[in-house]
Amino acid sequence: MLLPLKPNKNKSFDPLIKELRAIAEKLSGDRKGTTFSVADSIMSAIAMFSLKDPSLLAFQERRNDQNMKHIYRIENVPSDTTMRETLDPVDPDSLRPLFQAIFRKMQRGGGLKPFVFHEDCYLLSIDGTEYFSSKKVHCPSCLERKNKSSGEITYYHQMVGAVLVHPDQKQVIPLAPEPIIKQDGNNKNDCERNASKRLLTKIREEHPNLKLIVVEDALASNAPHIRLLKQQRMHFLLGVKPADHEHLFAEVIQAYEDDRMTSIQWEDPKRKGVTCEIGFTDNLPLNKSNLDLRVNFLQYSEYGPDGECMKCFSWVTDLTITEENAAKLVSGGRARWKIENETFNTLKNQGYQFEHNFGHGVENLSVVFAMLMMLTFLVDQTQEQGCPLFQAIHKKFTSRRSVWDHIRSHFRHFEFESMQHLYEVVLNDVGKLPAPTIGLYGSRVT
Secondary structure (H helix, E strand, O other): OOOOOOOOOOOOHHHHHHHHHHHHOOOOOOOOOOOOOHHHHHHHHHHHHHOOOOOHHHHHHOOOHHHHHHHHOOOOOOOHHHHHHHHOOOOHHHHHHHHHHHHHHHHHOOOOHHHEEEOOEEEEEEEEEEEEEEOOOOOOOOEEEEOOOOOOEEEEEEEEEEEEEOOOOOOOEEOOOEEEOHHHOOOHHHHHHHHHHHHHHHHHHHOOOOOEEEEEOHHHOOHHHHHHHHHOOOEEEEEOOOOOOHHHHHHHHHHHHOOOOEEEEEEOOOOOOOEEEEEEEEEEEOOHHHOOOEEEEEEEEEEOOOOOEEEEEEEEEOOOOOOOOHHHHHHHHHHHHHHHHHHHHHHHHOOOOOOOOOOOOOOOHHHHHHHHHHHHHHHHHHHHHHOHHHHHHHHHOOOHHHHHHHHHHHHHHOOOOOHHHHHHHHHHOOOOOOOOEEOOOOOEEO
16 A cells, blocks of 8 residues: 655755756856756756765766656756766856755745744854865865875865754754865865855855854854854854863853852763753953953863763853753754764765765866755755655665665666655555566566
């Protein structure tokens, strides 16, 4: 018996892909005199990442052109070489409207409601990651890392990602990332700071009314970055460390001595002998050089049966901290790790092949592929969050890898009218029919 599940038009694959195709067709750069458009190449790359093929070659070898046209709305399926040549000159910024289109659909479908965290604000986790590295393959846009002892150069690409997260949600909502480029500086701090500045400015331009609490690591807890966040009308919950913020932690110690620190303690009900503590105070200077920049301080600690500190996390924020919301804000600060665990690690270890070189090119190809992979991840997360049909398939199989394996197999061997059709066949095991027995000379045996 088939299981009927009504798709959500704002969170299901087919309407999402239709929207992406419409936006892709508006992009400039289609090459005259060829049958392959930029839109076809963009949708082909999305198809490759959607099917979780480990390489462009594998994608080409087992593609099903009819399904490519029906499911991914590709008019003329390009070869691997044509796809690379067409996408290489594409401006990465021109892909940002594709992310906005999916985001708007999620908004209209109520997909953002579960991500509201505090006072109608969303948590936006931001962090940098490396997705390409080679000692031989490189392009003019590559960053370079020189080995001090051998002088050997490693070429690499990095980007700064931004995702909406929530402590109680397994899914994340990625926004368009920002590539780190050569001009950003010669060290990790400068690179991420400059790229983050561009990213935050673009996010505010694209989402002028979105209420955000930015969560980042201690690298972001500096005066220029906090002033930028304030300028962009964004709240912040940023990690701090004693080694990097000596003056701030000296002020915290003074606050303890002056009894200006509020403390909340409780026994962990799941771990015998473990004591948890939250401490907070307000109106502290960030550092000596910026005494006018005042922040509120929040700390979470865990102590073992012997009283030794097992864990300690600290943040600065512009949010008002109370005994009622302190634990919630701690959970928000710790949710920063979802950009690492639920985003970058998922892309690297669960079928997306984030660190694989699908094609490097001489202009923007590596960045374009990385952005289209992140876009495909957004489509997948949207389905996981709000598509009943996809959720049923995900529940049926043990892992994401198993889901992708079944979808990829059906995609290659059967023809479908839509992804909904494919999902229904996979969910209901319609494809599990006995194959005819073939005789020695190809005759059917009945």
